[in-house]
Amino acid sequence: MNLLATTAAIPILGFFIVLCLPRESKAPFIAAFTASLAAFFVSLALIPSVLSKGADFSSVVDASWIDNPSLGIHFHLGVDGINLWLILLTTFLLPIAIWAARSMIRERQKTFYALLLLFEFGIICVFSALDLFLFYVFWEVALVPMYLMVGSWGGPRRGPAALKFFVYTMLGSVLMLASILYLHSLTGTFDYPDLIRGLSSGRLALTGPQQTLLFLGFFAAFAIKVPIFPLHTWFPETYFQAPMPATLLLAALMSKMGAYGLLRYSLTLFPNAARNATSWIAVLAIIGILYGALLAFIQPNIKRLIAYSSFSHLGFIVLGIFTLTQQGEDGAVYQMIAHGISISALFLLAGYLEQRRGSLEIADFGGVASPAPGLATAFMIATLASIGLPTLCNFIGEFLILQGAALANFPWAGWAAGGVILSAVYMLWMYQRTFWLPKTAQTEKLPDLTRRDWAPLVPMILLMVWLGSYTQSFMPPISSATSRLLQENKASQEYKVRLFQPGVVQVAEVAHAR
């Protein structure tokens, strides 16, 4: 039995099982939680198989799905150093989200668990798809449960927020679909490894304008999903209205879909267009970093503040990807994992605060640290991780990204570093106002974390420390995969010389770098 296929199959099986269980019982929770844990343990076994394969895809599933001369769509999944940790992040966070949903979701829990499992299935397939058609299919499949979660269980203005979220992301993804179809009409295949082989051997070649068009189509979908400034306008309302377990997954996993797409597809399928676009995308990313940080400053609400800080930190990932340096790519992948864990810890803790106080307005808090020291400690650790304190997870990623940016174009690093400083300021300021300022009558008796609340936090905190202090456990597969990716990006770089003939200026291609 293929490990990757099993990892993907468990959640979808769990989805159907949960749907069949009776509504008013513990059974749906137990089934959903068991399924997600099982998926996590199975996915752990992917690590050795990736390590043994080097930079190649391992645990590959390749079955014909729609077999027609004009289509040839394969159910083609595979895992390498880039998506390995993202798949593990997914399987790691889902049990946590289900655990959190148990106390934070009050009604129709069964359906919520089922949707969480469907979402997990979609996300795992998005991260592991090696066929563009398949990628698009699961890209949309993951959207539907998230839309329903935001729309059905969210805050008071959930309806409009969910609608905006769906239509906005759909607009982006149809442009990607157009690009996928166009690419297929140019090359005759949807298969990613096949495309890469063709491009790097020179068998397939896309002209400059074609690459640019295709790149922009994909970029629209990815940029909206991440989100990248200025296509971010859907996210504040969606994050804010979504129920906390869904917000956690939106920030930790759904945003990574876009980042992963940029890294996996944009850089290697359209290398020239990607290289030409680096400067303006890096600028957009830096604007996002600073703009998100400044907006986070003025948020009166903890959830919104964390949402904007997430937006700001996602800018680093995009910047890292488009530095096109080894450090930048490594840092981007590392930061995807680190951001996934630190941001979901913050949202989870915010959820605990909301449960206790019934509100997340900063003004409603103050002095929480003395009635609830455990909560304050956990929040402190997550805050420090998020602002990039050395020995905690975000530091490594952001450091590498800044290093890559400095190598690519020094001013980028300078501006982006401003975001790091700002994030420390707004996060700590929020922390002070919430946990240290004099307590009010309402916060005086705020209960501390129970053992059940700690359960998901402990593994998260351990991971934050592990990711921040012992990089060697995670980095080798990432580096080997990203270095191959950079190679593929440069493979089709054309070296041109001018041939001067009397009266004729002619450009001829003399070599392909392999």
Next chain:
Amino acid sequence: MPGSYVPPGVDYLRFLPEIILTAFGLVIMMLEPLTAPARKFRLGILALVGIAAAFATDCWAYFDLGPAFHNMIVVDGYATFFRALVLVVGFLCILPSFSYLDREGAQSGEYYALILFSLVGQCVLATASNLIMVFIGLEISSIATYVLAGYLRTDRRNNEASMKYFLLGSFATAFLLYGIAWIYGLTGSTDLQEIRVVLEQSTHSGLVTGLAAALIFVGFAFKVSVAPFQIWAPDVYQGAPAPVTAFMSAGPKAAAFAVFFRVFLTSFQPMEGSWIPLIWGCALATMIIGNVAALVQTNVKRLLGYSSIAHAGYVLIALTADSRIGTAAAMFYLASYALMNIGAFIVISHIAARNERYVRIDDLAGLARREPATAALLAIFVFSLIGVPLTGGFFGKFYVFQAALNSHLIWLTVLGLINSAIGAYYYLKIVVAMYMHEPGPAVLQIERPAAGLNLAIWASAIGTLFLGIFPSPLISFVSASASALH
């Protein structure tokens, strides 16, 4: 013409579905006055049997393809597909009609007979290979449908729908007939293949043949509700009884598209250069008008009426592609569209209650709490109409746009895809109402769905999902049979 005027036996086999449907229709009409009111539903069951028999003979005829009655009709894979499709549509629309007609107190055999007669016309349209047969088929199908649209005689909206549909429909048919006359005058034939041969060697000015083709285009464009001839559709869809609307939006439309494609891709193929730009513009206008107008609707039936206009636009993209894969894509699209649209209309008819009181989007509020299964099925239809993967609607769109890109219609593809994203906005209003609002009066009064209705919804939903997850069998069938036109 050599030989006997008595057609050989195989001709009757190729025409057997129509014969069976007509016979069943006539028998139902004869039994109607002899049946006690409480037993009239049995006539509906008889109609189902007739449709099933016609379907079986349609499949049987597939193993012996060829023309019949001196090339008046032709049974090829393409015709077989569309005959099967309209028969399935008829079957699925009769199932929920039992409970609907009971509720409205209008149970009678005429209704079922009319559906059978309409199906006869649609089957003729699917097989027609002569403009005379095209006209006859269109008339048989339309006249039965006009009556069905006004079936509840005492209901004002029904009357309005029927009258509008009849007046505008007759007007469009006149255009078609005039076009046929011109074509006959120009080419001396009404046979689709012969017209093509004559046009290929034609010395006539392009303007005159173009005008004749344009007249025929108007007739078809009206029947499939393509802009600028779509104005009747929302009014009629809103006014007609819900199961009839389901029928109209799928069956007659699919049959009209079948003949539209056949005529333009065979007879008018030689002059494709002049009509493709026209269809290009109409496709774009149809999508935009349908989607934009649907954005502001509050009545679900009217909303789905506009959405059906938008979907006609997507099918026209496949015609614009003017290729074998384009035709195959249109066939796939119409099949998946029929299933999802019928499913959606049937659920609406279930919620509407007596006199169709509850047909606003708000009336769907809280359906998920009261009837989670029905709500989930309607959600599947809606997501399929939007074009979310793993549903037939997505794959249909995907296939259509792939055909368009293969014919280098890059801008039409991009604009069409953006349109489909805009469409998500109004379709989702239905999901929002069902899942995100508290139950309202409409949902609180809801009865348990009748068995026939349930069967129809489940069958449509399973079909929709099947086409989305395992499209291969249908794709290989349609791409093989699309070659009949190319």
